Structure formats: C-alpha cells, structure tokens
Amino acid sequence: MSGSALHELAQLCGVLPAFHDLQGNEHRTSDDTRRAMLRAMRIEAGTESDAEHALELLKSEQAAHIVSPEFVVTAGHGVLIPVRKACDWSLCTEDGQVIVQGFAEHHVDLPALEVGVYQLTVTSGEHRQTALVPAVPRQTPSLASRFGRERAWGVTAALYGLKSERNLGLGDYADLANLARTLGEKGAGFLGINPIHDWGWSTTDIASPYSPSHRGFLNTLHIAADAIPGLADNPNAAILVGRVRDTVDRGARSVDYQQFRARLQPLLRDLFALFTQDADEGSRARFRDFVQAGGDDLHLFATYETLAVTHGETWQLWPDAIRNPKTGTQSTADPREIDFHMWLQWVANVQLERISSAHAMPLGLYLDLAVGARRDGAEAWMGQDSLAAGVSLGAPPDHLSPEGQNWQLAAFAPSLSAKTHHHNLRSVLRQSMRSAGIIRIDHVLGLNRSFWIPDDGSPGAYIQQPFETLLALVGIEAHYADCLVVGEDLGLVPDGFRDALSARGLYSYSVLQYEKEADGSFRDPAHLRPHSLACFATHDTPTLYGYCAGRDIDWWQRLGWVDAGGAGQLREERRSSVAALVPDGAEPGTAIHNRLAHAPVAMASVQLDDILKEEEAQNLPGTIDEHSNWRRIYDASLETLGAVPELNDTAGLMQAAGRANIYPDGDD
Template sequence: MSADADLAELAAACGIFDQFRDLEGVMRPTSPDTQRALLRAGGFAAQSAAEVAESLARLRAEQAARLIPEEIIVTSGQAVSVPCAAAVDWQLVLEGADSVHLSGGATETVTLPSLPMGLHKLCARGSGRSSVCRVIAAPPRAPLLPEVTNQQKSWGVVAALYGLRSQRNQGLGDFEDLAQLAETLGPLGAGFLGLNPVHALGWAAAEVISPYSPSHRGCLNPAHLAIGRLPGAASGATATPAGGELIDYAAHGPQHRQALRGAYATFEQTATAADRAAFAEFVHAGGRLLEDFARFECLSTQHGTNRRLWPEALRHPELQRATALPEEAGFHLWMQWQADIQLGDAHRRAMDSGMGLGLYLDLAVGARRDGAEAWCAGEALARDVSLGAPPDHLSPAGQNWQLAAYAPRGLAGQDYAPFRTILRQSMRHCGLFRIDHALGLNRSYWIPDDGSPGGYIRQPFEALMALIAIEAHRAQTVIVGEDLGLVPDGFRETMADKGLYGYTVMQYEKTEAGRFRRTQDLRPQSLACFGTHDTPTIAGFCAGRDIDWWHRLGWIDEAARKRAQRRRKSERADLLGQPGTPAATDTPCDQIHRQLAGASAALAAVQLDDVLGVIEAQNLPGTVEEHPNWRRRSPVAIEALSGHEGLTKTARLMAEAGRGTFEDPI
C-alpha cells in the first residue's frame, strides 16, 4: 500500500474527515499536512511515511486482538448481547462497584440481563488474551420539559450575572443577586432564569473576564461569591456599591479577594465542628477533580498562569498527586465549597419562587489550553491543536477559540471521566442546562499549532449523547443543545430523538427566500430567543448598532455601512411585520416578545437587556479590547425590577400565550 493510502486509512480510522462542506456549499478537502497534525494531536505518530505505517499496523493489531468490542451503548433496563470473537470467561462490574456483579462463560455471545444506568465494565479472557468493553447503559433520551415540570411550554429570562446591578454588590453581580432576581421573576410566571457560564476563570489569571474562556468548567468562579453571605465576612464588606455603566474589574478584584481571604481566615479560626465536617464532606465528594483544581490554583499562583511553561515535573498532575496538597489549597477548596452553597441556594430559591426549572446554566464549549481543566485531563487532551470553527454565517472569517480539545481516543481511554464529571458537577444546581456549540459532540474542528489548515475530527457522538442522558436523568435536568453554525445532515433530528432541545435564534431563522421565519414555524422541541450575548439586542438590531461598530472598527467602509443599514431597515420591517395582534402601544421589543410568546417552540427566552431597552450588546465577536466585552452593567438595579413596566408587560404576554401563570398586580 502506498504512503498516501496508509495516511488516508489511518486518518479515516481515527475519525478525521477527508473533506467538509464550507459556508458556500463547496467541498473542502483535508490536506495531508492537516491529517498528520490531527493524528499527532490524537496520539498517533504520523510525521513520516514510516511512522504512519507503524501507527496503522499498531491500530490494526489492537483491533485484531480484541475478544469483545471496545464499547457498546445499550438502553438501560433492557437485556444486552455482546459478540465475542472466541470462547471467553467474562465478568461484569457495575459503575461505582468494587466487586463483580455477574460472571459466566460464552462462545459467541455474552448475554447480560437488563442493566441500570451507568458506564459498566465487561471483562473477557480467553485464547491467552483479555479485553475490556465499556458498556454504557443509558435511557433512550434525556428528560423532556413535561416530564420535569408537567408543562408543555415555559418561558424565562436570560441575564448577564456579572452585569447585575444591586444596592449591595460592589460592581460585579454575585450569587445573592442571582437569587434575588429569581425571586423577582418567579411570581411573574417565569419558568427559568438563565445566566452566562459561571466556570472558574483561574485565581492567578486575574486579567481573564470572558465567561466563555474558563480555566475549568467543573469548578465555579469565586468572583461571584456574595461576601455578605459568607460566615465570618468582615462587617461592612458590601456597604459601598460601585457605580458606573461598565464593570471596573481592576477595582473590584483586589477588594473582593481581600474580603474572601479575611472570611477564610475567620473560618479557620472559629468554624464549628459541624462546619468543618461539612467542608470535609464537600472535599471528599469532589474527589480528584476538586483536589487537582486546588493544586493547579496553587501552582499557577507560584509559577504563572501558563502551565505549558512550568518546570517539567509540574506539568504532569499524576506526579503531583503523590505529594500532599499545599496549605494554600485549603483556601481554594473553601471558596469552591462556598460557591457551591451559594449557587445551590440560588437554585433552591428560584424553585421556591414558583419557577418550574429554576436556574438555566450554560456549559462553555471548552476550557483554556493553559488552564486547570487542560492540566487535569492528561492523556485525554489533544496535543498542539485548538478548538475553533471554519467560516460560517456566525463568523465569515472562521474562529480560533484557543480552547483545549479532548482527543476521542484519549477521552474514551479514561472512560470519559473528565466529560462525565463536568456534566455531573454542572447539573447539580439547575433544571435547564445549555451545551454551547453542541455540534462539537458530533465533530470538532481542530486548528493545528503548526500552521496547517484546520480540519474536522469525528467525536464519539453516540457515547457522549448517552452519557448526557444518564447525567440529565440523575439530575432531572432538561438539556438545550446550541446547534448554530455548519450543521451536519441529520444532526438536529438525532439530537431531538435523544431528548435535547434545539436552539433557535430569531435573527438567524430565515427561509430560503431570505425572509424571517414565523415563530409559529420554529422547531417545537427547541428554545427560541431573539438573540444571544454575541448578537445585537432588539434595540441594537433595530438601530443597526452592530453595523455602526463594524464601521467604527474599520471592518467596513462608509459605503458598506450604508448598504448594510439599508438591508437592516428592510430586515427590521420584515421582522416587525410578522403576523400577530400588536397593541397600539407595542414597542419593537414588545412585538418581538409577543412573537416569542406565541412561538411553537416549547421554551422561550427573553434577555433582561431587551426588557430594559439596552442598545449595546454584551459581546462583539472578533474583538477583545476594542469593544467593552463582558463589562456592561444592567441599567436597572434588581431592587427596582419588581413592578418594572417592561418586565410586567413581557410576563403578561407570556401568560396570555399559555406560558406559565401571571396575575397582573394592576
């Protein structure tokens, strides 16, 4: 076989796409350089023809030596048949168990009784060799809205947690603000309160503010801890709320961190035996993930935020696990404990306020390559590549997110533990859970560091969907999969079959004729919204604020700006001219929310920014410092939202359309 044929076969066997269809519908081949780079990222030597041939031979030998499949996905509660290549003796160990659940012998098929939900291990021996099969037993699908809330439709509000304004916070929204906002929205009939990701950004990486660039998705951001809610917090710690339209991170950070250290010092000195026992139980339950995270926080404080520049011995978590945790780790563990308590309290208070789903949390697509999650992942991490996206309607220039990618083979080799743990941790305190860029569950676009063009690699879609269903059922959480971008054929249908709700953004929902799709025609099994943190607000869309920003930043010239504004004027007329019965006093925001209320989608979300008439977007993709991303504060304090005319009118529109109940106080 030729070297080119070997490379093509190895790439195909490792799930690397030989081509993909771009934004214009043109098939783009994956170059040999890209194939080699992606193979190396996944753990296969492929620099030369000899290395490719050797890697291919090793892969073939591994497959030929197997007695049973490496992995099977089955429906929990049903009997299982596993083919075997020779006569074997087998043992089944259930997830979380230390002893053998069943054992026996087989010649052609191992027959197992119905299995509970979980990732189990089937071990087989025979003919002088042994094999292990991952048996993923999952429900047919994730829970649906009626199964969790007994409602066919629901609505909610999405807000930027960091931007929440209150009379008690010091300029950055916190978990107490979140709880109080939920208690305001619940009586209005809202079924959920959504927020940006609250993943840990890294104690040493004080300059990082984007919630979509986390250090670890399985841990929480202590910057959102409400100081006044901490046992032992200094008196008057929140006595002087910060003003201004933009968040002053430089002023907030040092003051907030000093208060956190003071509260921890008080805990160490005065905590009761019961409190210490509760803290110890939290740390024990957090297991390796939590301890590794705390260890990373200590190391990054001492050696810098980029783990790839640390001394060699520190780059490998397995070497560090043999040593005792540093004393400073206690502080980071304690902050995670308190953040878990406060976020859990916010979710409980949201549910107690009448919300059927409570909090609606967001899972970022990945973690920073230099962060804690990448350090903890070990061999599950793809090497020398970044997650991104090819050019699409969201970003015509393509995107490099500088986020770590999990290698399918390496992740499976760890029984998907990093992915499963993050899901489990993230679903602890929510009834609705959004997976950002859910397309990555099916295929990921990897961009090599060596300058080779990016390419797609297939992910273990069936296994990941099964694991999501397991964790969603355990948490009784409804799942939303953000499915924007270049969507593979059949992806949305499969996602729906597995119980996930799609994500329909009105700004992107157009017919082939270029007209906005009627909200009555949106996918029923989806969450509908006008926009996201990356798109213009309703007021901004109508005014063409995003177009003005493109011109201000030099992305388009004056002539292009005028053309874009003319198109936007036409789009605005089309959008606001959709069928409905608008009242004479309806604003554009009211008209959009009326359409969302009557949408066929089961879930409808409105942005707090839209309700409050905000014109500027939270984020402008393609910018870092040029636009005040992740810095905008809400113009209205939480305490003033009760009885707010825009919020009350939105709630009334939703109730009239059959989404929840609302008794108008007027």
C-alpha cells in the same frame, strides 16, 4: 507525501477527509493537516514509513479486540453484545461491584440494566479487555416528564452585570437568588446565565465566561462575601465585608475586573481565616463532607490553583517536576492554600444550591456549558492524559463568523479520552447539572465532530467524535440530575444530527434573528421546531433594540470591517428585516416578544437586556478591548427591577400565550 497509509491511518483515527461550508464549497483535508492531527493524538506519521508502522500497530490493536470498546445500551432492556471469540465475562459497576457474569461463545447476554455506566470485562486465554457500557435512558428529562406541561418561558441575564446595593461591584450568587425570586413572581419558569465556570484564581486578563480555566468548577468571583456559610451572623465578618463595600463605586457603568479582584480576593482570604477560627462545627463538618465527596478531582484542582499562585497560571511553563500531575510531584503545594481553594469551591456550591432549593421558579437555573477550557488552565493540566497536543478548538467559516474562529481552547482526543472512560466530560457535565434545571451545551456539534486548528499553521479539519457514546453520557448525567438539556446547534450541522439529538430528548436551540427561509425571509413562527428553546438574541448577537437600531453595523463601520457604502447597504437590509418583524407603528419589544411567546416551541427565552431596552450587546465577536465585552452593568438595579413596566408587560405576553409559571404540584 500523500501515501495511502497516511490517509487510511487518518481515517481510522477519525480525521475527516473533507467538509463543506455554508456555500456548499468542499474543503479537502491536506496531508500536512492529517499529520498534525495524528501528532495531536500521540501518533507519529511524519514519513510514509512512520504512517505504515502506526497503521500496522493500530490495525493489530483493533484486531485483538474481543468486543467493541464502547457499546451503548438502552436502560431497562436486555441486549446481546457480539464477541469475536469465546470468552468469560463479567459486568461491573464503576466501583467494581459485579452485577452479572458468565461465558459467551457468540454474544454476551446482558439483562436489563438501570441507568448508569458499566464496565464489561472479557477474558479469552491470555487476552483481557475492558469495554465501556453506558446504559442510557430512552430520553432525557423534559418539561412534560418533570411538570406535566409543554410550554414555559424564562429570562437570560448577564450575572456579572447585575447591579445591587449590597454586591461588591460584580453580580454575585446572592444577586442571582434575588433575581430568580423576582422573575419567579412574574411567572418566569427559569433564569439563564452565561457560564459560571472557574476562571482561575491567578488569572488577571480574562473577562469572557467562555474562556474558563476549568468547566468542572465554579467561578469564585461571584461568591457573595456577605453570605458565607458558617459566618452569616458573625460580626467580624460583617465588619470586613462592610469596609470593602464602602469602596464600591455604585455609579460605574462597566466592570473593572482587576480592581474587583483587588477588592474581593484579600477579603475572601480574611473570611477563610475567620471561618477556620469561628465557624460552627456544623459548617465545618459540611465543608469536610464536601472535600471528601470531591475526591481526587477537587484536591487536584485546588493543587493547580495553589501552584499557579507561585508559578503562574500557564502550566506549560512550570518546572518539570510539577508540570504533569500524573508523573510529577506536587509536594511543593502549600496544604493550607489547597484547603483555601477547596473552601472557595464549597462556598460557591452552597450559594448556588441555595438558589436551586429556593423554588422561586419551577425549572430553576438555566446554566451554560462552554465548549471548552483554556489550553493553559486547570482542566487541561488535570486532563493531560487525554489532551490533544498542538491544536486548538475552533470553527470553520459560517454565518456566525465568516472568517472562522480559533478559540484557543483545549481539545481532547477521542482515542485518549476513551481510555479514561471520558472522565473529563462526565465530571464537567455532573458539575454543570448539579444546580441546574436546564443546561445548554454550547456548540453541541462537538459531540459529533470537533474542528481542530493546528499550531503549525496547517488548515483546520474536523475530527470525528464517538457521538453515540458521548450523547449517551449526556443522557445519563441528565437523568441523574433530572436536568433538561438544550443543544446549541447553530452553524454547520451534519445531516441527521438534530434528529439524533431529538430522539434522545435534547432540545434544539432557535435564534429568531437566524431563522430565515432560503429566500431570506423570516420563518413563520408556526414553523419553528417545537422541541426547542427559542430566543431572539444571544450574548454574541445584537440585542433586540440594538438589532433594530443597527448598532452592530455601526460598530462594524467604526472598526473598519465595512466601508461607508457597505454599511449603508447593510442598514437598508436591516430596515427591511425589522419591518418584517415589527408591524408599522408597533413597539419592537412587544411585537417580537409576542411573536416568540406564540411560537410552538417548548421554551421561550427573553434577554434581560431586551426587557431593559439595552442597545449594546454583551459581546461583539472579533473584538477584545475595542468593545466593552462582558463588562456592561445594567442600568436598573435589582431593588427596582420588579417595578420596571417592560418586565410586567413581557410577563403578561407570556401569560396570555399559555407560558405561565408552572410548579411540580400543578399550581400556577
């Protein structure tokens, strides 16, 4: 079937009819894909008759609207919102407080609003409708607005790989605080890490920070067991931690997550029991306040974690009675176990906030928001009312992955998410920005359109997202948190997309390895986008020294992705590329970091891997166990890092380029 009803219905629901790849080739959306996408949005269009019926219902629903379901306004400016018929109206805050009300014949006349999210309720006869009205700041926070300066630099590091004499074999939040202090003393303005979203207490086979269980909660594997609030001076806690610390192999070069979990998780249970017995009343009160502030979301998340302990992490296989949190009952969940998982989140949040309040560096933490969460995890379970069924997030072929990517991450349907006023996105943004000075939104293109891959084998296609609304919600949360936002805008970018992000104040993302002109030559640093954060490498690319040595090409050949002849050609091309970046006889790190330091970009980011001259990448896309993805431990310990000459050299380059550490009071 290729009837007009199916095509019109799909278009009204945001299924794009085609997209173009990097070579300009057009990929048309098939009818099988259209049906799969509509099914994912709870719309049945298996036959022409089904499609016609669904189209009639959708058009009838849209015709009944008195006002646009979502209407973005600029805070501080009055606005007229068109209505289709005369109506009574009222504008409320989300907690129900009426701000203003009146009667409209042609327009709702709204006064200037403060930044926030409002609900506009209109009533005409028997018909009542509520619309979402985000009042967005003109721009998100910037370096200039926060500190009166235009240039900064920072370091990105793999938290899991931090080595110290006190951690339990995995970098933790106390290590992060110590690293921030060291880098702040060297003049760095921020410290970036991979996502620290929750992996799931019961998860045993996940190592990637980009495959979380829930992005709105923290990874408790990074809890510093020797810095539990309320137990800092408790001798029994010190004994418990000391016993576990004595079992750690300090010579390990990579993380064994299963062994680490076996060490940490029983210890955390023991520390929770000790907290409930011995913690001071002030710490207990702060925990209770955290639970109250976390509300239903925190309790529901802890309920998922509790149920997963008994039934396994894949909620789709749970008994019917608990499979859906909105229609089922979770009475089988142990209340004490729920308290334990809420306590873990409190401890993680307290430890992370201590880093933010330490003022070791002016911008603090540069955190990463993953593009999505696992389909079998807590976020998908909690958000089933807006979850797209039978599809996964992914990406079509591009320069990052010529074969395309299926991430096996949960997709949220725009129309269903809108009915919840995009609750999931907003809660995830709020948590991610809570302790961050900068946040990077991975694959920010997802605010505009998402690539869905159906489970039934149909080709993937793009789904249009409510870009203006989602971008406004990002701006509102960034305003509340006073947080800078970087949009990772690599890959296939629609026309005008970067301009729209820039107009709202979001920073672009520039990776020097990919910054090339049409003829293949590297772009002159003077031509990089000023309103951006630039780096040479990311977790998914070769490190600086790995790039120069062609380590990625070695791996491709070892894995059979290229033959000897192809690898030889790639190495020759790489030698030419390195020669274009590094003058003859120059030290690669110095040359490339100097190039980065003097680029006109707002923020320059340097990998700790590159400072320490690591050749192995953190992650080799397309592999799981063949390469030591997300496991490599740094050779240098935190105790010795401050004396590493390359760190001082890098800091000197950034200082000379005018990217000195900047503080709110203006003192360097």
